[in-house]
Amino acid sequence: MDVLDLARWQFAVTASLHFLFVALTLGLAPLVAIMHTRYVRSGNPEHERLTRFWGQIYLVNYALGIVTGLVMEFQFGLSWSGLTHYAGDVFGAPLAIETLLAFFLESTFLGLWVFGWHRLPKRLHLACIWLVTLTAYLSAFWIMVANSFLQNPAGAVLQGDRLVLTDFGALLANPTLQMAFPHVLSAGLLTGGAVMMGASAYQLFRRTAEREFFARSLRMGVITAFVGAFFVVSFGFAQIGPVESVQPNKWGANALAGVAVGNMISIGMLLFLATGILLALLKWLPNWRWLHPLVMLITPMPFITVILGWLAREEGRQPWLIYGKLTVADALTPGLTAGQITLSFVGFVGVLGLLAVVDYVLIARLVRRGPERVPLGERPVPALTF
Amino acid sequence: MEIIWFGILAVLLAGYFALEGFDIGVGLLLPFTGDRDKAVGAIGPFVLANEVWLVALGGVLLGAFPLLEGEVLSAHYGVVVALLLSWIVRDAGLWFRRRLDGPGWRAFWTGAITVGSLGLALSWGGVLAGIIGGPALLGLAYGVVVAVAFAFHGWTFLAWRLPGDAVAQGARRGGAALGVSAVVAMAPALVPLGVLAGDVVDRAAPSATLSVLSLIVLPFVPVLAGAQVWVWRSFGKGAVPTFF
Numbered sequence: 001m002d003v004l005d006l007a008r009w010q011f012a013v014t015a016s017l018h019f020l021f022v023a024l025t026l027g028l029a030p031l032v033a034i035m036h037t038r039y040v041r042s043g044n045p046e047h048e049r050l051t052r053f054w055g056q057i058y059l060v061n062y063a064l065g066i067v068t069g070l071v072m073e074f075q076f077g078l079s080w081s082g083l084t085h086y087a088g089d090v091f092g093a094p095l096a097i098e099t100l101l102a103f104f105l106e107s108t109f110l111g112l113w114v115f116g117w118h119r120l121p122k123r124l125h126l127a128c129i130w131l132v133t134l135t136a137y138l139s140a141f142w143i144m145v146a147n148s149f150l151q152n153p154a155g156a157v158l159q160g161d162r163l164v165l166t167d168f169g170a171l172l173a174n175p176t177l178q179m180a181f182p183h184v185l186s187a188g189l190l191t192g193g194a195v196m197m198g199a200s201a202y203q204l205f206r207r208t209a210e211r212e213f214f215a216r217s218l219r220m221g222v223i224t225a226f227v228g229a230f231f232v233v234s235f236g237f238a239q240i241g242p243v244e245s246v247q248p249n250k251w252g253a254n255a256l257a258g259v260a261v262g263n264m265i266s267i268g269m270l271l272f273l274a275t276g277i278l279l280a281l282l283k284w285l286p287n288w289r290w291l292h293p294l295v296m297l298i299t300p301m302p303f304i305t306v307i308l309g310w311l312a313r314e315e316g317r318q319p320w321l322i323y324g325k326l327t328v329a330d331a332l333t334p335g336l337t338a339g340q341i342t343l344s345f346v347g348f349v350g351v352l353g354l355l356a357v358v359d360y361v362l363i364a365r366l367v368r369r370g371p372e373r374v375p376l377g378e379r380p381v382p383a384l385t386f
Numbered sequence: 387m388e389i390i391w392f393g394i395l396a397v398l399l400a401g402y403f404a405l406e407g408f409d410i411g412v413g414l415l416l417p418f419t420g421d422r423d424k425a426v427g428a429i430g431p432f433v434l435a436n437e438v439w440l441v442a443l444g445g446v447l448l449g450a451f452p453l454l455e456g457e458v459l460s461a462h463y464g465v466v467v468a469l470l471l472s473w474i475v476r477d478a479g480l481w482f483r484r485r486l487d488g489p490g491w492r493a494f495w496t497g498a499i500t501v502g503s504l505g506l507a508l509s510w511g512g513v514l515a516g517i518i519g520g521p522a523l524l525g526l527a528y529g530v531v532v533a534v535a536f537a538f539h540g541w542t543f544l545a546w547r548l549p550g551d552a553v554a555q556g557a558r559r560g561g562a563a564l565g566v567s568a569v570v571a572m573a574p575a576l577v578p579l580g581v582l583a584g585d586v587v588d589r590a591a592p593s594a595t596l597s598v599l600s601l602i603v604l605p606f607v608p609v610l611a612g613a614q615v616w617v618w619r620s621f622g623k624g625a626v627p628t629f630f
Contacts, residue, residue, distance in 0.1 A: 059481075060485060063481035066477060067478060070441070070470055070474065073445070074444055074459060076456075077447070077455040077456050077460060078459045078460055078463060078466060081459070081460045084448065084452045084453070084456035085456050088449075088455065088591070089591045089594075090595070092448040092449035092452045092455070092591065092595075093449045093598055094449075095445055096446055096599060096603075097445075097449070097599070097602055099441050099444065099446075099448075100442050100445055101602070101603060101606050101610075103441055103442075103445075104439075104610055105610065105613055107434045107435065108435040108614060111434035111617060112435075112620060114434075115620075115627045119620060119621075119627075164594060166594070168598045333456070333460040335460075336460070336463075343464065344463070348470075348471070351475065352474065355474070358482065362482070362485050365486065366485070375628065376629060378628065380627070380628075
């Protein structure tokens with residue numbers, strides 16, 4: 001493999017890993033926020049247990065979202081400085097806004113939520129998880145604005161050898177953004193719902209002592225997964241027209257993109273159907289043990305479709321990095337050596353790959369352990385005595 | 387407009403060194419600390435709000451100084467990769483160390499915090515020495531300077547957060563002492579930035595880009611600052627939380 005191939009593989013592997021964790025984050029954040037709201041409103045300790053149990057699953061997943069995201073942010077300048085040179089004045093703006101107005105706040109409020117149990121006033125503590133959810137969605141929005149610019153470089157003109165920003169509104173009105181953004185958010189909900197129902201089905205299949213806890217979680221997971229599946233399919237079909245209006249024959253000309261989009265649609269429709277049937281059986285589902293392995297089998301499916309969707313979108317613009325303007329080859333950092341890219345490829349892919357495996361094993365262990373002894377939100381050890 | 391964004395860049399860099407400096411410093415001190423759980427617990431609620439200053443700095447480089455971003459990162463490729471890998475390892479240590487029971491598991495990830503923190507301090511030295519044109523050996527020496535400054539800042543933080551506690555050998559420090567150690571932690575970054583201020587400003591994005599960024603970002607600066615202040619007001623005192 002030459003330098004360009006390695007740089008592309010490095011981006012593809014780190015971006016896919018990032019997307020796997022981010023999709024689940026986007027799906028679980030509102031669910032944890034809803035559970036927390038129910039707890040604050042009702043004072044019911046069962047809702048507190050739900051919030052803490054699913055909250056810690058959300059957080060362990062979140063950790064890998066952060067560390068893969070760090071590589072994503074700095075990778076542009078490291079191995080794709082041709083992109084920042086040619087289009088940084090335009091492409092950089094939404095990314096800068098994302099880091100300052102979305103992720104900066106998301107990270108700060110997340111810290112307040114994680115460590116604020118029994119310390120912040122209850123309603124302010126609840127507000128933190130909603131702010132985390134809101135800023136996570138804002139993050140996704142600005143990242144999609146930047147990505148949509150690569151698909152369809154609206155709002156910029158060439159001046160000398162660089163693009164300059166002429167119309168920021170055109171970045172936001174990009175036809176490759178409008179349906180794709182809700183498509184991604186729905187994919188997140190589908191993923192979050194599928195993980196929740198799969199984990200709950202596993203516990204129920206093992207005849208858990210926490211029957212009521214996981215029956216409730218299973219129902220919430222199925223409803224969420226169905227809502228996500230419905231909208232992910234709807235917005236998916238809705239975006240075909242706008243995308244093809246600016247990238248004609250996007251999925252016809254590129255074999256890999258075509259395979260990816262085809263399989264994504266098939267699995268997506270299947271998930272819509274499957275979650276629809278589960279929804280119809282919701283009343284009996286917690287008791288029908290024979291069905292639980294099937295529910296568990298659904299869990300990895302949204303992750304596969306998320307990667308297929310990413311492939312369909314990004315392979316479909318090859319060989320362009322900025323569609324019609326800058327090729328991927330021209331965006332490579334000039335003078336990047338084989339030694340450098342090999343070193344960073346091995347480092348990033350090796351370390352992040354290992355951590356991703358550890359992370360998924362941890363999530364599986366925490367699901368298995370159940371809602372007893374959840375460190376998140378534990379009362380401080382020297383309990384107050386009067 | 388360029389001056390405003392250079393100011394934002396400088397504040398983010400200084401803020402990162404002043405804030406994340408004590409997290410990294412405490413990470414460096416862990417092998418010499420008796421109660422590691424308590425030391426990690428002291429920085430725990432601050433880390434997420436602190437490390438994000440560098441994420442924001444990266445964003446400002448991309449959006450307001452894209453030419454500089456490409457030049458600086460690609461010209462110091464190896465050491466920037468080392469910095470990112472160290473950051474990843476440090477964060478993994480924090481997030482994972484309490485997720486399973488067992489002393490071996492916790493000791494391993496505590497070690498990851500220290501290794502990652504050491505890598506962060508040394509590679510920062512390499513990046514900062516590199517951008518002022520220093521050779522690799524100077525970078526290493528500068529890394530040691532950064533590490534010592536961070537360790538001092540981390541120790542002062544522990545003596546401020548847990549006054550009289552054994553994690554900082556029973557020392558007690560007030561807010562003024564923490565301010566002084568923050569300045570010590572910032573100095574290694576601000577000196578090179580000051581030297582290069584002219585070059586940085588020359589590489590700013592055109593005013594059309596900076597205007598849009600200003601219009602969208604500047605109104606929210608009080609919100610960003612308020613959220614940070616809230617963290618300090620919430621976690622500066624009281625029992626040490628145990629999630630990390």
